[in-house]
Amino acid sequence: MSNPTEPATEAVRLDRWLWAARFYKTRQLSAAALKGGKVAHNGRKAKPSRTVRVGDALVIRRDQFRFEVEVAQLRERRVGAELAREMYRETDRSVEQRRVIEEQLAANRRAVRHADGRPDKRDRRLLNRFKRDTAT
Numbered sequence: 001m002s003n004p005t006e007p008a009t010e011a012v013r014l015d016r017w018l019w020a021a022r023f024y025k026t027r028q029l030s031a032a033a034l035k036g037g038k039v040a041h042n043g044r045k046a047k048p049s050r051t052v053r054v055g056d057a058l059v060i061r062r063d064q065f066r067f068e069v070e071v072a073q074l075r076e077r078r079v080g081a082e083l084a085r086e087m088y089r090e091t092d093r094s095v096e097q098r099r100v101i102e103e104q105l106a107a108n109r110r111a112v113r114h115a116d117g118r119p120d121k122r123d124r125r126l127l128n129r130f131k132r133d134t135a136t
Contacts, residue, residue: 011074
């Protein structure tokens with residue numbers, strides 16, 4: 001068997017590449033994402049068994065985020081995070097879109113008031129008023 005830090009030569013299954021590049025935690029999750037249409041390979045819906053080659057364009061949707069990447073290296077085995085980042089080049093547009101979404105999510109988290117345990121006197125009165133008004 002070859003060393004996992006050495007790039008493969010020809011082509012790799014897409015589900016293996018996504019797992020090795022750390023887009024998904026398991027191969028099963030990467031295969032499920034491919035079957036669910038979350039990944040486009042060179043502009044077309046991809047299957048887990050499709051082979052990926054250096055220079056191929058991928059669009060990967062995960063949660064709210066969308067990654068547009070170009071395959072730079074091929075590996076069949078999962079490697080550390082630093083080596084995994086070397087396996088692809090993300091487009092500037094993709095990086096900017098993700099940054100904007102991350103800022104929006106952070107602003108939403110700051111705007112939401114989280115209760116710390118039990119309701120205080122004001123919250124109890126609001127809850128009682130709500131229950132009383134909706135019971136009739």
